[in-house]
Amino acid sequence: MLVIGEKINVRTKLYADAFKERNFEPIKDMAIQQVKAGANMLDINIGPARKTGPELMLWLVENIQSVVDVPLCLDTTNAEAIEAGLKVHKGKALINSTSADPERLALLMPLAAKYNAMIIGLTLATGGLPRDANERCALAAEVMASAMEHGVPLEDIYLDPIMVPINGQQEQVKEILEAIKLFRELNDPPMKSVIGLSNVSNGAPEEMRGLINSTFLTMAITVGLEGAIVDPLDSMIMQSVKTTSVILNQSLYCHSYLETS
Amino acid sequence: MLVIGEKINVRTKLYADAFKERNFEPIKDMAIQQVKAGANMLDINIGPARKTGPELMLWLVENIQSVVDVPLCLDTTNAEAIEAGLKVHKGKALINSTSADPERLALLMPLAAKYNAMIIGLTLATGGLPRDANERCALAAEVMASAMEHGVPLEDIYLDPIMVPINGQQEQVKEILEAIKLFRELNDPPMKSVIGLSNVSNGAPEEMRGLINSTFLTMAITVGLEGAIVDPLDSMIMQSVKTTSVILNQSLYCHSYLETS
Numbered sequence: 001m002l003v004i005g006e007k008i009n010v011r012t013k014l015y016a017d018a019f020k021e022r023n024f025e026p027i028k029d030m031a032i033q034q035v036k037a038g039a040n041m042l043d044i045n046i047g048p049a050r051k052t053g054p055e056l057m058l059w060l061v062e063n064i065q066s067v068v069d070v071p072l073c074l075d076t077t078n079a080e081a082i083e084a085g086l087k088v089h090k091g092k093a094l095i096n097s098t099s100a101d102p103e104r105l106a107l108l109m110p111l112a113a114k115y116n117a118m119i120i121g122l123t124l125a126t127g128g129l130p131r132d133a134n135e136r137c138a139l140a141a142e143v144m145a146s147a148m149e150h151g152v153p154l155e156d157i158y159l160d161p162i163m164v165p166i167n168g169q170q171e172q173v174k175e176i177l178e179a180i181k182l183f184r185e186l187n188d189p190p191m192k193s194v195i196g197l198s199n200v201s202n203g204a205p206e207e208m209r210g211l212i213n214s215t216f217l218t219m220a221i222t223v224g225l226e227g228a229i230v231d232p233l234d235s236m237i238m239q240s241v242k243t244t245s246v247i248l249n250q251s252l253y254c255h256s257y258l259e260t261s
Numbered sequence: 262m263l264v265i266g267e268k269i270n271v272r273t274k275l276y277a278d279a280f281k282e283r284n285f286e287p288i289k290d291m292a293i294q295q296v297k298a299g300a301n302m303l304d305i306n307i308g309p310a311r312k313t314g315p316e317l318m319l320w321l322v323e324n325i326q327s328v329v330d331v332p333l334c335l336d337t338t339n340a341e342a343i344e345a346g347l348k349v350h351k352g353k354a355l356i357n358s359t360s361a362d363p364e365r366l367a368l369l370m371p372l373a374a375k376y377n378a379m380i381i382g383l384t385l386a387t388g389g390l391p392r393d394a395n396e397r398c399a400l401a402a403e404v405m406a407s408a409m410e411h412g413v414p415l416e417d418i419y420l421d422p423i424m425v426p427i428n429g430q431q432e433q434v435k436e437i438l439e440a441i442k443l444f445r446e447l448n449d450p451p452m453k454s455v456i457g458l459s460n461v462s463n464g465a466p467e468e469m470r471g472l473i474n475s476t477f478l479t480m481a482i483t484v485g486l487e488g489a490i491v492d493p494l495d496s497m498i499m500q501s502v503k504t505t506s507v508i509l510n511q512s513l514y515c516h517s518y519l520e521t522s
Contacts, residue, residue, distance in 0.1 A: 166507065166514050174510045177483075205516050215479055215504040222438075222483040243476040246427065249435045253427050255466050 001250075002041055002158075002194065002227030003241055004073050004094075005034030008064075010047040019046060019056055024063050035068045038241065039232040041094065042068070044085075045075040053081030061085045073120075073229070079107050086115040095119040096229075097160060100139040101126055102146075109150035118156040120194055121147070123179070129162060133178035136161045140183055140191065158194040158227050159183050166212060167203040173216070181223040194227035195220060197237075214240040221248075262511075263302055263419075263455065263488030264502055265334050265355075266295030269325075271308040280307060280317055285324050296329045298493040299502065302355065303329070305346075306336040314342030322346045334381075334490070340368050347376035356380040357490075358421060361400040362387055363407075370411035379417040381455055382408075384440070390423060394439035397422045401444055401452065419455040419488050420444050427473060428464040434477070442484040455488035456481060458498075475501040482509075 007030050010016045018026045031042055044060050046053060053076055061072060074085040075096040082095055097120035098108035112119040121143030123136040130136045140159045147157050161179040164172045176195070184190040200216045201209040214236040217228060221244045230237045242258055245251045254260075268291050271277045279287045292303055305321050307314060314337055322333060335346040336357040343356055358381035359369035373380040382404030384397040391397045401420045408418050422440040425433045437456070445451040461477045462470040475497040478489060482505040491498045503519055506512045515521075 167516070170507070170514045171510050173508055177508070208516070208519070211500055211504055211519075212508075215501065216508055218476055218479045219483040219505065219508060222480040239472055240476065243472055244480065246431070247434055247438070247473075247477055247480060249432050253431045255428070255469070258469070258472075 001221065001225075001241060001245065002094075003039050003232055003238075004041040004043050004194070004227060004229045005031075005037075005039035005232045006043050006045075006196070006198065006229045007034055007231060007233070008042060008060075009045040010049075011045070019060075022059060027060070027064065028067050031064050031068045034232045035070055037232040038238045039070065039230075041071050041073055043073040043075050043096065043229050045096075046078075046081065047076065049076050049078050049081050053078035054084035057081040057085035058088055061089050065090050079111065082108070083111055083115075086111060086117055089115075089117075093117045094158070097122050098143070099124045100142040102142075105143065105146040109146050109152055112147075112152045112156065113150045118158060119147075119152065120158045120160050122160045122162060124162055129164065129172075131175075132172075133161075133175045133182055136175070136179035137182050137186060140179075140187075144187070144191070154187075154189055154191065158192050160194050160196070163195045163197065163199040165202040165204070166200055166216075173200060177219060177223055180220055180225050184224040190224070192226040193224070194229065195225065196229045198229075198231065210234055210236045213237065217241070218244055262482065262486075262502060262506065263355075264300050264493060264499075265302045265304050265455070265488060265490040266292075266298075266300035266493045267304050267306075267457075267459065267490045268295055268492065268494070269303060269321075270306040271310075272306070280321075283320060288321070288325065289328050292325050292329045295493050296331055299499045300331065300491075300493040302332050302334055304334040304336050304357065304490050306357075307339075307342065308337065310337050310339050310342050314339035315345035318342040318346035319349055322350050326351050340372065343369070344372055344376075347372060347378055350376075350378075354378045355419070358383050359404070360385045361403040363403075366404065366407040370407050370413055373408075373413045373417065374411045379419060380408075380413065381419045381421050383421045383423060385423055390425065390433075392436075393433075394422075394436045394443055397436070397440035398443050398447060401440075401448075405448070405452070415448075415450055415452065419453050421455050421457070424456045424458065424460040426463040426465070427461055427477075434461060438480060438484055441481055441486050445485040451485075453487040454485070455490065456486065457490045459490075459492065471495055471497045474498065478502070479505055 071091045073094040098104045099122045123139035161176045180193045201212040332352045334355040359365045360383045384400035422437045441454045462473040
C-alpha cells in the first residue's frame with residue numbers, strides 16, 4: 001500500500017512561503033514527521049508554478065531526498081517542473097498526474113517512459129467529472145492505451161477515480177468504490193488505483209472528517225485500493241491502513257502492530 | 262443492515278442472575294439502552310438452559326417485547342426453548358442458530374418454517390471449524406438445501422461464517438471476508454450473512470478491540486455483510502454502521518447523520 005503524505009503543499013501558507021524563500025527548515029520537518037508517522041512516499045505539491053516550477057521542483061527533490069529515504073510524488077501541472085524533478089530524483093518517482101486528455105497524455109507519458117517513473121492517470125477528460133463507474137473505466141482505458149503506446153508498463157500506472165465530497169455528491173462516492181473494484185477486475189494485469197482521500201470529507205463538519213476519511217479508506221482498501229494521498233499525521237488514517245493490512249493478512253498480527261510502521 | 266444487540270447474555274453475571282431470579286429490571290434497562298443506541302434487533306442469549314429454557318425464554322420474549330418494539334434473536338442450543346419463544350414472539354424472530362449438522366437442521370428448520378421465522382445457519386459441522394472460504398461455501402450449501410427441503414425461504418436464512426480471533430487465527434479472518442462475498446456472489450438469490458463481531462478481537466489488548474471490531478465490521482459491510490451481533494453501546498460500532506451506510510448511498514448524508522438512528 002502506497003501511503004503518500006499530503007502535507008507539503010503550496011495551498012498551506014507555511015509551505016507556499018517556504019517554497020518562495022527557499023527556506024528548507026519547515027519542509028524538512030514535515031518530510032521527516034510524515035515518514036516517521038508511516039508515509040512511504042511524499043507528495044510535493046507546488047501548484048501550477050508556471051514561472052519558477054522547474055527550478056523549485058529540482059531544489060525540493062534534491063533537498064527532501066537528502067533527509068528522508070522515500071520516493072516522491074511530483075505534483076504540478078507544469079510538465080517542465082515534473083521533468084526537472086525526475087532528472088534528480090533517486091529511485092522510482094510518481095508523476096502526479098496526467099488526465100485522460102490526449103494532449104496531456106502525449107506530454108506526460110513520454111516523461112514516465114524516459115525516466116522510468118510511475119504515473120497517476122486521472123479518469124478525467126475535458127468534458128468534466130465522470131458520471132459513474134463505467135465512465136471512469138472508459139477514461140481509464142484511454143490512459144492505459146496511451147501508456148502502452150509510449151512504452152510505460154501498466155504496472156507503473158495508478159488510476160485515480162477522482163474523489164468528490166460526500167457532502168453534495170453522495171451518489172458519486174459509491175461509484176468511486178465501484179470503479180476501484182472494476183479497475184482491478186476488468187483488466188489484465190489488474191490495474192492499481194490511488195485516491196486523494198481528504199476530498200471525500202470536504203465540507204463536512206471538522207469533527208466528522210477523520211471518521212469519514214478513515215471509513216472510506218478502509219472500504220476502498222477492502223475493494224483493492226493500492227495507494228492514497230493522505231494526512232499520515234492523522235492517527236485514524238494510519239490505524240485504518242495498519243488494521244486493514246492485518247485483517248487482509250498482508251502484515252503479521254501482533255498486539256503492538258499499531259506501533260510498527 | 263441488522264444491528265443485533267449482544268448485551269443480554271447469560272455469560273454476564275448480572276443477566277445470569279436476573280434470568281434465574283426472573284428480575285426484569287436490569288434486562289429492561291439494557292433492552293431500552295441498546296435500541297436507543299441503534300440496535301434494530303436484540304440477541305437473547307440464555308445459554309444451553311437445559312432445564313428451565315422454555316419457561317425462561319417465554320418470560321424474556323414477552324417481557325422484552327413489552328418494552329421495546331424490535332424483533333428478537335433467540336439464542337440457545339435448546340430447541341424447545343426456541344419454540345417456546347417463537348410461540349409468543351411478535352413479528353419475525355431470528356433463530357440463533359442451526360449448524361450444518363443434519364440432526365440440528367432437521368430439528369430447527371421445521372421451527373423456522375412453522376413460525377415463519379428467520380434463522381442463522383452456522384457454516385459449521387461436526388468436523389470442527391471450516392478451514393477456508395470454500396469449506397464455508399460447501400457448508401452453506403447444506404444449510405440452503407435443508408431450508409428448501411423444509412420450506413424455509415432462502416431470504417430468511419442468514420449464513421454465519423463463524424468469526425474467529427485475529428490473535429491466533431489471522432489467516433482465517435481474511436477467509437471469513439471472502440466467504441461473506443462468495444455467499445452473495447455464488448448464489449441466487451444472493452445469500453445474506455451475519456457475524457458475531459466481537460470474537461474477531463478476542464485476546465487482543467482491551468484498548469485495541471474497538472478499532473479491530475469496527476474496522477472488520479466496515480470491511481465486512483463493504484463486501485456485503487447484512488447482519489452483525491454487536492455491542493451497540495460501543496460508539497465506534499454505530500459510527501461504522503452509519504458511515505458505511507452513507508458511503509454506500511443507503512442512507513442520506515447530512516451533517517448530523519451520526520445522531521440519527
